[in-house]
Amino acid sequence: MGDDPALQTALDTAVSEALTQFPGLAHPFRAAISFVAVDQTPNGLDFRHAGLRYGDSYFTASLAKIGALYAAYELLRSVNAVAREVTKPQELFTRLRNEFDPVIDASVPAIAETPALTRAQRLPKYEQIFATAPAGGALACSFQPGFQDSLNKMIIKGANDTAAAVIQALGYSWINGVLKAGGFFFPPAATGIWLAGTFTGSLPVVRIPSVNDGMVAQASTCFDMANLYAHIVRRTLVDPGSSNFMHALLATSASVGDDPSYLDFTRRSALPPRDFGVLDSKIGRGPLKTGIQVLSEAAVVETSDSAQQFVVVFQDSLKDLDSLSALGYIVDRTIKLSRLPPAGPPPGGGPSDVVQALGTMGVDFSVPEADLRNWLANPDFTPYPAIAQSLLGWGHQLKAPVFLDVIVWNYEHAPGVTSPRAVTDVQPDVLKAAVLEASNKRHGTQATTVEQLFAP
Secondary structure, three states, X not given: OEEOXXXXXXXXXXXXXXXXXXXXXXXXXXXXXXXEEOOOOOOOOOOEEEEEOOOOOEEOXXXXXXXXXXHXXXXXXXXXXXXXXXXXXXXXXXXXXXXXXXXXXXXXXXXXXXXXXXXXXXOOOHHHHEXXXXXXXXXXXXXXXXXXXXXXXXXXXXXXXXXXXHHHHXXXXXXXXXXXXXXXEEOOOOEEOEEOOOOOOOOOOOOEEEOOOEEEOEEEOHHHHHHHHHHHHHOOOOOHHHHHHHHHHHHHHHHHOOOXXXXXXXXXXXXXXXXXXXXXXXEEEEEOOOOOEEEEEEEEEEEOOOOOEEEEEEEEEOOOHHHHHHHHHHHHHHHHHHOOOOOOOOOOOOHHXXXXXXHHHOEEOOOOHHHHHHHHOOOOOOOHHHHHHHHHOOOOOEOOOEEHHHHHHHHHOOOOOOOOOOHHHOOHHHHHHHHHHHHHHHHOOOOOOHHHHEOO
């Protein structure tokens, strides 16, 4: 995933607005977020990403179960690669123990060196996980019905006892070794997706540091969870068939699972309606050592016109109505702001089009229009094009008109500000203050936030 400046600006603006819309929120905004456009690069594997504190590892509770889901299907793929070379089940399982187990056990030293864990507890229980069947003179493996049932319930019902059964069958060393090999966990920094606890205490735990709860057995960064989830959506995690199975479980979790998405206002009726739906979801919920309950989630959301899909991962959110409503607002506004025309003149291209678009928004001017058009046509030498496009990117109409030239003057005279030459150079908070000052001075008002200037 690659950082996308336009998507980041949309997310930053949405978070800033949410802090005003929901005054009960803590400042700065508490939750960590990754926001990924997953269907806008159809010819490659790159994903547009924006986020807040997305590289920090957090206690993530049941959200880490997605790591076990991935590990199960990666083991199925790996075992079937050997099964194609043998004809007898016992021969297969003997080869797996001889060839796989030494590599698996050495893959994560922090787990192998935990005295309380036996070697058998660290490694996969192949006979318990896999059923074999003849296939073209060799064997093919599928999940045992009991293991498949536990896998399904771990995701759809969020059940900890079935999660424990899956984790014990796969073994800590396989789960975390796969996450490391797949590029979703990084041992030197001990950061990424980590799952070395069964949720029931049935095995000793192995912990890594988190920013919100000290040493924990279930952790993730938003970035790594979003990266894994984005590849499920693109059908590039493990293989297309495995991705389809994982996607189906997460979609069922979103539609009828026991733990509805915290972004889904249709299943959580207390939440205000938004212009997106939730297609896939897995939530995490649990107490920090301080006793504070925190929430995490990975979800796929789709715009109401079914035009775009996004992966949203958040962690360390509180569960009060303001916090959950703010998350939905942020997702909704980020999508809408990201879908506005890109920086540069609107279709039609010239300064006249920009002047017209600004006028529709409620931004006019007190200088000769010819001068204004000249300034808007010179992005290399004036701040007008960058500031004009930033204003249009707000996606709001003003109740009362404000002079563009006064906004620019206010912006450029703010302490420590450099005159912007691109939209990405414009500082959102400085621009808001410039608009607020221009509006109050022109209309003799005393508004305290720029959001008070917006028409409903």
